[in-house]
Each structure stands twice: as structure tokens, then as C-alpha cells.
Amino acid sequence: MTSEQHLAPFRMPDRLFAELAAGGGSAAAVAFLERAERARRLLLLRTLLGHLDALPTPLTPVAEAWRVLKEAAEKSPEPVERLLLAPPTGGWISHMLRRVHGTATGPPLWAEAGHLSALALAASVHAGTETAFDVPLTDGRLALPGLGMVRLADARVGLAVGRATTAGGELTVEGPGRTNGSVRVTCRPLRQRADTGGGTWLPLRTLTHTGPGGEAPGTVVLDDLDPYRDLDDHLPPARLDEDEAREWQRLFHEAARILARPGIPGPGRVDPAMIRAIVPFGRTGVSPPPLPFVQVSASSGDSFGGMLIVRPASALALAETLVHELQHSKLAALLHLFPLLEDDRAERYYAPWRTDPRHLTGLLHGAYAFTGVAGFWRDRLADAQSADARSAEAAERAGYFFALRRLQSRLAVRTLLTSGRLTVQGRALVSGLARTLDGWLREEVPPAALDRARTAAALHRTEWRLRNVAPAPAATPSHLRFRPDRTSWPDTRTHGFATRTTTPRTPDEHLAAGDAAAALVRYADVLADAPAEPHALAGWIVARTILEPGRAARRMLARPEELLEPSPRV
DSSP states (O other), X not given: XXXXXXXXXXXXXXXXXXHXXXXXXXXXXXXXXXXXXXXXXXXXXXXXXXXXXXXXXXXXXXXXXXXXXXXHHHHOHHHHHHHHHSHHHHHHHHHHHHHHTTXXXXXXXXXXXXXXXXXXXXXXXXXXXXXXXXXXXXXXXXXXXXTEEEEOXXXXXXXXXXXXXXXXXXXXXXXXXXXXXXXXXXXXXXXXXXXXXXXXXXXXXXEEEOOTTXXXXXXXXXXXXXXXXXXXXXXOOOOOOHHHHHHHHHHHHHHHHHHOOOSSOOTTOOOGGGOOEEEEOSOSSSOSOOOSSOSOEEOOTTSTTEEEEOOOSOHHHHHXXXXXXXXXXXXXXXXXXXXXXXXXXXXXXXXXTOSSOBOHHHHHHHHHHHHHHHHHHHHHHHHHHTSOGGGHXXXXXXXXXXXXXXXXXXXXXXXXXXXXXXXXXXXXXXXXXXXXXXXXXXXOOOHHHHHHHHHHHHHHHHHHHHHHEEOOOTTOTTSOEEOTTOOOOOXXXXXXXXXXXXXXXXXXXXXXXXXXXXXXXXXXXXXXHOTTOHHHHHHHHHHHHHHSOSHHHHHHHHOGGGGGSSOOOO
């Protein structure tokens, strides 16, 4: 591994691009993307080293850290490769480039540059080499990428300079004490797998899973320690308690079992071995109980194979999110290889899964991710239909989400194809998604689930326009003018319409139950007091168009914002 090596151009085989364009991707396709990401990181790292060479620092110079890292790579190439390809390493490199260009903030630049020394120390531990570094300590902590974290008891609070040495796989860290003198700890990171010595060594947690064919367990990092595990900002450790860590293992094991599907890879089918790291976010204990679905998840193009997730209570929800976020990683890697679109970053497009207007790149990411999600629910529907009659409820739910996500994704794909902003490669990719979705749109779904999905999709688009779009002048009906007072709004219908209640009470419940007439009356009651209330008005419009289909209904659905001035007569 060298920053000076010549990197040959990457040429993706057509068959691998076709797999990815269809929304899926075999292990070979994902491995190709990872090799491309490796080359990109080396190029970015070379650029970063050029910026840091002359940086004033009280730490060991970055050139020495890079020398040690290369030396360790020669002796132990595989673990050092894992360090280079780890999601937080990509996050750190990109964050540092933003720092040196003044577009990001954080701790003193010299301290963040010192993370390269931490990478070199971790590599040295793996290789068994001897080295010594002056390193940054934060409250007596030193994160060792891919291994864990050293904590010095009674260390000085805040940022300080410490000394770290390695020899034969042993690590010693020394730093200034809280009052005077120094404090010191020695550990063996490759062998020490449990907190010992008063918690001075915290090993990095992992999640185990078995492969789709039942092969030996694999591992995925559960990262609650690395300072660059977040999408951009430097992040303090948020150690999970033991009960929360066990819940993650239980849910992940079950999610991996759900995803295990031997056979041809396709959209929505994920081998957990493709995931590099999961960052638990927002909670460190089992209390309070989590929601059944994933409330927040995210990923970054800088951190291939990594994903940040708020743990849900449901393994099914976690499995769906793993699919969703890995789709984002794959597309981000493709965007690093190919110019897929010309995006002016103007946020003016409707994304069926968002409450705000999106730019074209965001719409492409959503279309790619939710095509994978649609494939996930397609497999769940097939599983439920092949089981016994007790799976009827599961089939209804899976059918609803399959129908909803395929419809929403196809709508976004149509917007992308008609935007006039796709490159040759971008059009090939989006056309591949269109072929996948067009085939799925011909597949049968339980009729009641299909009706609810179509209704939920119409409701979302209608409410989005009511909340975001200002009525256009008659001369320019196709030109979107956005409301200056638009804000985010809670999308309660996407999950609310997944099931049909047997005793509907609210207007939405009546509409989900298929009783548009009863829903219309109840929406009208709400609108009598608040004629422009967007949630109720969207429901009223959709219920009325169900009862009175035709040209006028299609026009009202196309531009519902026109009803806001003047208020509709209900």
C-alpha cells in the first residue's frame, strides 16, 4: 500500500453494471465497487497528506505515521486493508479534506490529523511491529480504529498530548494525569476481548451472523466508539450497555436470517457479509422501548458499507433498513465511478418518500434505495404466500409495502428519465431500474393491499403539493412555485395504511378500510372548521376522486393546490 503507486483505470464489466442497474448486485459486483472505493481512498489520502505535511503539530508528523502504516501493510496486508476500507476511515479522510478546505469544523486540526497515528498504531498492533507516537488524547481516551479504545483512569480532562508505543502486539499509552504526573495503561488489543482493569480497554463490538447457506458465522462491526463513525462530524464515544448490545445481536441475527435467501441475487437481497459496519444511534440502553420500525437511518458516500441506525424493536424493520442503506452505498460508489447526471442541486422534485422537495441526486438515491426495498417486500410476500394460512396478515402487509414502494419508485424513475439531465451511463442505470419495476408492476398483489397502497401513494403526493406548492398562474400551470412558509410534516399514512382496522373511527381509517364515502363525510367535518388543513384536505380530495373518478378527478389530483384559493366547498 503506497500513496505513490500507479492506479490503473477501472473498467466495470457490462454484466456487473447490468446487475447493479437492475437494482441488485452480486457479491462480485459489490466487491468491484469496494475495490474502486479503495483506489479512491488512496487518491484522497495522497491529496490529504500533501495538505498535512506542513501542518504545525505537537504530535508525531503524519509522514512518520504513513511510513509505519505502509510497513505494517507489508507484514500484515489483510488487516491493514480492512483498516483502510473501514467506513470510519473513509469518513475521516473526507472530513479532513473538508477541514483543510474550510467547509467543516471540529477539534483543532492537528488533533484530527493525529487520527492517522491511531490508524498506524492499529496497523502496528496487527503486524506486531515496534513504534512510538505522540498522539492526541481526549479526556484520556485514545480510539484505536478497528480494535477499540484505551481509557486512562484519572487522566487530564480535555485535549492533551500523550505517548503511545507498540511492540509484539502490545500497546502502552501514557498521558498527563488529572492533577499532576502521568497515568499509564498497557493492553493487548488483539487478545483482550472483555473490559478488564477497571474498563481501561474497551474492545470494538461485533455482530455475528451465519451465511445464506448456513456457513460459518461472519461478523459485522457494531461501532459505538470510533470518533469518525458519524456521517461527518467528530463524535464522542457512546458505549452501549450490555443489555442494549445483546438486543442488537438478537435483532441482527434474526434480520440476517430473514435476508438469507440462497440463489440468484437480485434487488432487495443482501448478504450481511456485504455490510462493513453498523453505527447504533440515539440510544445506549434498552429503555425506553424502541418503536417497531426504524425511526432514523442514514449512510454516506464517504463510508462505503457503513450505516447509522436507530435500533427498532422489529428484526423485520432492521432487515429492511439494511437493504435500504446498502443500496445507498452501492449507488454512491457508482457515482464515484460514473457521471450519472447533471444536477444543479435545485430542490424542486417530488420524492414519494419525502415531505420536502429534493434535488435530482437525492431523487436518484431514493429511487435506487426504494427499488431495493420493493424487492425486499416482494420476497417477504412470496415467503408469506408459500406458508400456511396463518400468514395471511403477513402477506397483506408485505403486499402493501411491495405495491407501495414499486409504485413510488416507478414514479421517481419516470421523473428522472424525463428530466433531460441523465448522462449515457445514468440513463442506462435508470432504464435498468425501470425494467425491473415494470416487471414487478405486472405481478399480483392481494387486492385490498393493492388498493391501500394506491390510496396511500395518492394521499402522500396530494398532501405534499398542498404543503409545498403554491398555486401557479393560469398561464404557467406546469411551473412549480414553492410556498415560502413550507415546513416538514409528519407522514403518518405510509405506515398507517399498512393494515386495515376492522373498527374504523378516524377518516384515514375509513379510507384505509375502503369506505371512501364515510371518510369523505369525516374529512368534511374537519374542513368545516379548518378549510385549508392540508392533511384533511388531501384525504377529502382522494376520497372524492375514488367516489367520482373521471377527468375532473384526475385534474384535481394533478394540481390539488388550486383548491386552496379559493377554499373548496365541502
